Amino acid sequence: MKNSKFVIEKLAKLFEQGLVSSKDIANEIMTILKSKRDEIVFKMKLTSKDEFEVLSKRVENLENKIDKLKSTKKKKIKKAKRS
Structure with missing residues (x-):
């Protein structure tokens, strides 16, 4: 309930x-x-702030690479010629 009030505010x-x-x-x-x-992750003390920032940047970079690969894969599809 507290979190919903925060978002509404x-x-x-x-x-x-x-x-x-x-x-x-x-x-x-x-x-x-x-x-x-x-905030929740820091309260749970799963990782330090520095580690969390590094990991989030790595995940973001990986997501960008996946998006690029998906877009290039769609463009490179060609049908083979039958003889």
Whole structure:
């Protein structure tokens, strides 16, 4: 219940500030959720802050590489000629 109140308060602040475009709202919601996720991970003491940052960058890089491979794989498909 406490977390839902937090999210609702953040959304109310966004509307008060006049952020109207959907991209701005979506980006702001994502940053709020990421910060709450980071907070929870740090409270659980799973990893140190430095390790978490390094691992999150590695995951982000891997996701980017996967997206690039998917897009190039779709382009390279060619049908073989029959003789």
